Amino acid sequence: xNPNPRIIAFCCCNCAYAAADLxxxxxxxxxxxxxxxAIPCTGAVEPAVVLSAFEEGADGVFVAGCLDGECxxxxxxxxxxxxxxxxxxxxxxxxLEAERLxxxxxxxxxxxxxxxxxxxxxxxxxGLPPSPVRQRGKSxxxxxxxx
Amino acid sequence: xxxxxxxxxxEVAEMVSSFPRLLVAACAGCxxxxxxxxxxxxxxxxxxxxxxxxxxxxxxxxEVAGVTRQCEPEFIxxxxxxVGRTxxxxxxxxxxxxxxxxxxxxxxxxxxxxxxxFVGGLAAPGTWEERCRLCGDCILHLTGGIxxxxxxxKGILNGxxxxxxDSRCEVGDDVPCAWxxxxxRLSALGRFELLAQIRRPRNWANGNGGPRSSGGAxx
Numbered sequence: 001x002n003p004n005p006r007i008i009a010f011c012c013c014n015c016a017y018a019a020a021d022l023x024x025x026x027x028x029x030x031x032x033x034x035x036x037x038a039i040p041c042t043g044a045v046e047p048a049v050v051l052s053a054f055e056e057g058a059d060g061v062f063v064a065g066c067l068d069g070e071c072x073x074x075x076x077x078x079x080x081x082x083x084x085x086x087x088x089x090x091x092x093x094x095x096l097e098a099e100r101l102x103x104x105x106x107x108x109x110x111x112x113x114x115x116x117x118x119x120x121x122x123x124x125x126x127g128l129p130p131s132p133v134r135q136r137g138k139s140x141x142x143x144x145x146x147x
Numbered sequence: 148x149x150x151x152x153x154x155x156x157x158e159v160a161e162m163v164s165s166f167p168r169l170l171v172a173a174c175a176g177c178x179x180x181x182x183x184x185x186x187x188x189x190x191x192x193x194x195x196x197x198x199x200x201x202x203x204x205x206x207x208x209x210e211v212a213g214v215t216r217q218c219e220p221e222f223i224x225x226x227x228x229x230v231g232r233t234x235x236x237x238x239x240x241x242x243x244x245x246x247x248x249x250x251x252x253x254x255x256x257x258x259x260x261x262x263x264x265f266v267g268g269l270a271a272p273g274t275w276e277e278r279c280r281l282c283g284d285c286i287l288h289l290t291g292g293i294x295x296x297x298x299x300x301k302g303i304l305n306g307x308x309x310x311x312x313d314s315r316c317e318v319g320d321d322v323p324c325a326w327x328x329x330x331x332r333l334s335a336l337g338r339f340e341l342l343a344q345i346r347r348p349r350n351w352a353n354g355n356g357g358p359r360s361s362g363g364a365x366x
Binding site for chain 1: 156191194195203
């Protein structure tokens, strides 16, 4: 339904970003539609930043952090997981499918697993229609009376 | 502290649906501490509203601004310029903040993004419990520091009532009987004699007609 999705991946530089890097070194192919944003910890991903990604036209967003118990900052990954859960519910109210947002947990050594989750998420987003936010675009909306 | 909860997104979206420009006003006071009224939450709500309306083909411009407290005129004044640029205000303050904004900026509509619940304290992270009913006639020195007006379901002054079973209130949900707590506290303090005294009904004529005030305009 959406052959060329825009996917943003917020990846913790202590685990998932390193795993993506290692995947490249090991020639593990992962979806080219994914734009990776390195972050110091998934606990630093604020909900407003994720919403900004959707507002700018992302079809899907995933947050990838450390495995349970391996966060450099103790609990940033757990907080991120809770935030993602809350945001998924919020997306439904806003008018976007909850499936467009996901949280994954990998270690820095799990290059193959990173390739798997990237492929799995990209396939999911390809199965959804293009983001209605992007379809509308900034020029596709009117400022007229909504009353 | 004033405890507030976020209104449902659908309710907020409906409220502001006919305004193309919106000031989302945060408060750094009680509602920010509750995790529903700070600048972060204001930015999240503003982004969510913009996306919501854009999907429906309508442009919404938002501006986010926060003040130290929305319940003080000198802080509200900081919003004057932003209010001038927008046609409506969505307040993430408590009910007092919303009213102060509406008083200061009568030319624009002010909408509440929160439901103001009660005065309470932090019982667990993210969980607040009502501990004061703001009655203006404190008797905590007679009840071992336990407010029976706020914590007894019936608010009775001479308890416990017949609904107290195994130190639990008959309203259910494992709510402790406030009068049972009073009994335990006064027992520990060795002040049983306070329980033997019959409390007279509260004097409701004491400052409860209309909005109360303190300081120079004491009521």
